[in-house]
Amino acid sequence: MSRSIAERLTAVLGPEKVETAETALHAYRHDYWVLSHLKDHLGQGAPNAACVVRPTSVADVQASLKAASEAGAPVIPFGLGSGVVGGVMASPEAVILDLGAMNATRFIDETNLLAGFDAGKRGSEAEAEVAAAGLTIGHWPQSVAISSVGGWIATRASGQFSTLHGNIEDIVWSIEAVLPDGQLVTLGKAPRASAGPDLRHLLLGSEGCLGVITGVTFSLRRAPEAQAFSVFGAETMDAGFGFQRELIQAGWRPPVMRQYDAREAARLDVRLAAPAVLIIHEGPAGLVAAETAAISELAARRGLAPAPEDIARHWLEHRNIVPNWSSFLERNLIVDTVEISAPWTAIGRIYADATAALQALPGCLNGSAHSSHAYRSGLNLYFSFAIRTEAPEAMEGAYFAAWRAIMEATDAHGGGLSHHHGIGRVRAPWLERELGPAGVRLLRQVKQSLDPAGMMNPGVLIADA
């Protein structure tokens, strides 16, 4: 039993699927969490894992979990590494399970609008393949080109077109996963079921802690017949929130609706000097025409001013630029984004309190927000902050202070502390405020029953599990 976990896995899977070279391991130490990049920048970066395993089949995943379980080695599933809350962080005894080589398209069904993929399929490639058939997954996270379809499930992701299309749980048809005990489950076979609890929801948001997602089938859409753009200026954020609320509660559902505060609006387009609402309308031509007209009328009635629609077109074309953390860290700038959601009556106060608290932090260069997902009963907010410190070592403290400002302002008004990035490590200390002590206890019970040894992605989601 003195063999290392890497040796065991090599014996089971063959050497070509098990990496132990330092340089290979280095690239898998963490995901896109800015704090992990900051630690690297400070020379305090995460260690290498024991090995990286690259399964090419469900059987490989099962064999990997079995070997890791026997060796008592933690397993950290790794999609394409675009997570931003610390869902991946290597430890010297851990096995990184890289799903990136499981990236086949299993089928595209143009009649039922279904498409099945291996979990490691890159989002933009999956979308391009269905687009060639005139279809769309309709899920557009900013990370679409650097995230995997399995990662979308594991993190309960949201896309930019969610206001009509829903979030990932509204788009998924079935999920295939290997549970910690090696069992393969395929959950979901019909448009809808009442057959006990919907067990897909144990995997949606599981962040690698309850099993390994190996395949996903989506319920697609046909490419829309028509598309239109609307942009309006609002005098205040509250004016914009009121407009969005009335529009949604009247029964309109434009796929994209985003409200930028004055700071972000000005960055988006110099012609915008105040908060602005960008809308993209899509659907059958008659619906798009009716929606565009009604929303324009509503905006006029509520005193919002029409702005050039090319601002929305420009956003659509340039929306998926993901920042490079190094360029900030090199200048002692710590930056991040934090998304929350809340009922309509709380959203204005959360916006005001959180941005004020951010801007009061020493060295704060930016504390701003936009909304991007609207619901009948509330809205999300997506905060951005940038803080400059004197010394590189001060960035970590500034980072947590900014997070705390947003979490506390949200919690004080009863909002939800994570809209779509997940819990990972950065939100784990706040999980009890989100779920309540009994909710966390329930989650622990579920975790304990599926993963009694605690081998799956320890330290994520439930801080001490």
Place this chain on the structure above:
Amino acid sequence: MSRSIAERLTAVLGPEKVETAETALHAYRHDYWVLSHLKDHLGQGAPNAACVVRPTSVADVQASLKAASEAGAPVIPFGLGSGVVGGVMASPEAVILDLGAMNATRFIDETNLLAGFDAGKRGSEAEAEVAAAGLTIGHWPQSVAISSVGGWIATRASGQFSTLHGNIEDIVWSIEAVLPDGQLVTLGKAPRASAGPDLRHLLLGSEGCLGVITGVTFSLRRAPEAQAFSVFGAETMDAGFGFQRELIQAGWRPPVMRQYDAREAARLDVRLAAPAVLIIHEGPAGLVAAETAAISELAARRGLAPAPEDIARHWLEHRNIVPNWSSFLERNLIVDTVEISAPWTAIGRIYADATAALQALPGCLNGSAHSSHAYRSGLNLYFSFAIRTEAPEAMEGAYFAAWRAIMEATDAHGGGLSHHHGIGRVRAPWLERELGPAGVRLLRQVKQSLDPAGMMNPGVLIADA
């Protein structure tokens, strides 16, 4: 320790909340499952429970579970008793937990469109209260006047307006429940969350097996500005299915869309001699106008014939009549309804095979179906059967033969075996075909972790749990 469970509960809750009179117990022996009524009819009815407990608070529910747990007594949650799959069946040692006295409206929030109710609130009363404020829950099961809002959660119910409004999981905001260990959880506080698995889904569809739902908050809608009706005749069921598919996949979402086969259409209105599609359009006036026009054009292009719209109006006004089983059983007629769902390409074959199999059963007077819930990737079917037997004792065998015909035709084409009534007892033998062996094992693990003693509603959902 020789005290009966009724004595224990009386000591804890007081005598006014614990019923042991024979006549009172008699009414709580089962729900609206026709097989339970048949057994009564045959003089083989379920026994009385040990007692009926009527909690009036969450603390009462917690105390009841604690006392039952200490006594090793099974607990059977009881909403308003409208379930049709055998989710309630008393046993002599069991405690019936009647939620009917917990029926308060907790709040109605006209800005955020939220309303909170005790779990035992009657659906039609909850709807009437929000309707007085110009709002709607938007959830319209046929049982709306005889079911509770907590029952909607426990069974993962669907309403007649689901094609736009979604099913109960799309309408619920938060769920409050007492877990078997007595812990109170309140899950859901924001429009959307990515904070681990959505634990509300452990209670949605739990059928009394994982805890006791004590409160529910819904995300409401404003009453629609406009309403319109469309009715079309189709030459064949497949022609209707093709029309529905194109309409939904084009991006239209009328809240109500129902397709009746020729038998059911003729019963609905004598002017309908072939399959028919009934549609109710609702929403902003511009949307309703555009949708009505586009769907009418689509119907013409696909060769469907317009029919009088008053047929749809008449359906809307008379839709919630629930049958009285006795009137059938007295004539040796066993009847039931069975709902399934499947991808579009399977739905026509399931319809044809299941109705043919029903009609081939000895004594079959009716084997028919309609659809009532449409999705991008498929459709539901709602079968009805009526079989006359020579002797009363033959009805049970005929009943299971009819169920088997529908389940096997659905399973053979890969469909889902329960759209919205749940598993209860009647579908429990089919659960493994729905979830797969590994899926059932996963469900067992979850059940075992939350209810290790198996005290919650034994015999339901997982047959031997």
